[in-house]
């Protein structure tokens with residue numbers, strides 16, 4: 272990957288079976304891409320890359336090595352991240368853990384569940400613990416529920432993004448929240464880099 276000094280790189284790596292997590296990932300990418308000098312990659316975790324329960328696509332991890340920030344995404348299944356996401360997470364082990372290769376990168380999480388409180392926070396908790404094991408810096412959602420003029424963060428999640436489908440689509444306010452979050456994340460990445468280079 273060719274990198275440019277002033278550009279910042281964000282990846283959203285997610286699993287989605289039916290497209291709603293993918294729609295949230297797309298909105299995060301949209302928001303992040305609105306910030307000048309930000310390049311965004313979306314990486315879908317594919318079942319075909321999971322062999323004997325472990326994610327085996329080294330290229331995904333190599334791309335993530337280059338990023339300034341990584342957003343982790345999974346639907347909530349049975350009160351936690353989907354098995355496909357966990358297979359990806361377990362595949363991070365090795366030097367990325369033992370040598371903390373992702374130390375100092377920003378991390379964030381997104382999830383979706385069929386219920387307004389479908390224990391989605393358990394998925395976000397898992398992602399934040401995983402990020403802390405890797406030495407990453409967790410980014411929260413800074414919108415007070417019930418106090419945003421446009422109704423963002425209607426589900427009242429601060430640990431990360433949660434969402435709920437409205438029929439087959441994702442609720443429009445949840446998509447707007449994801450777009451806002453992507454923008455905030457990108458701005459934070461640029462701020463962080465400026466401070467660390469100072």
Ligand SMILES: Cc1cc2nc3c(=O)[nH]c(=O)nc-3n(C[C@H](O)[C@H](O)[C@H](O)COP(=O)(O)O)c2cc1C
Nearest residue numbers: 287288289290291292346348349350384385386389
């Ligand atoms: C096996 C399974 C378990 C699920 N468990 C939960 C759950 O614990 N909480 C919840 O709110 N929704 C749950 N759901 C609903 C999904 O999270 C929801 O349909 C989501 O939008 C799917 O994401 P996707 O469209 O990206 O595949 C479950 C769905 C499946 C298939």
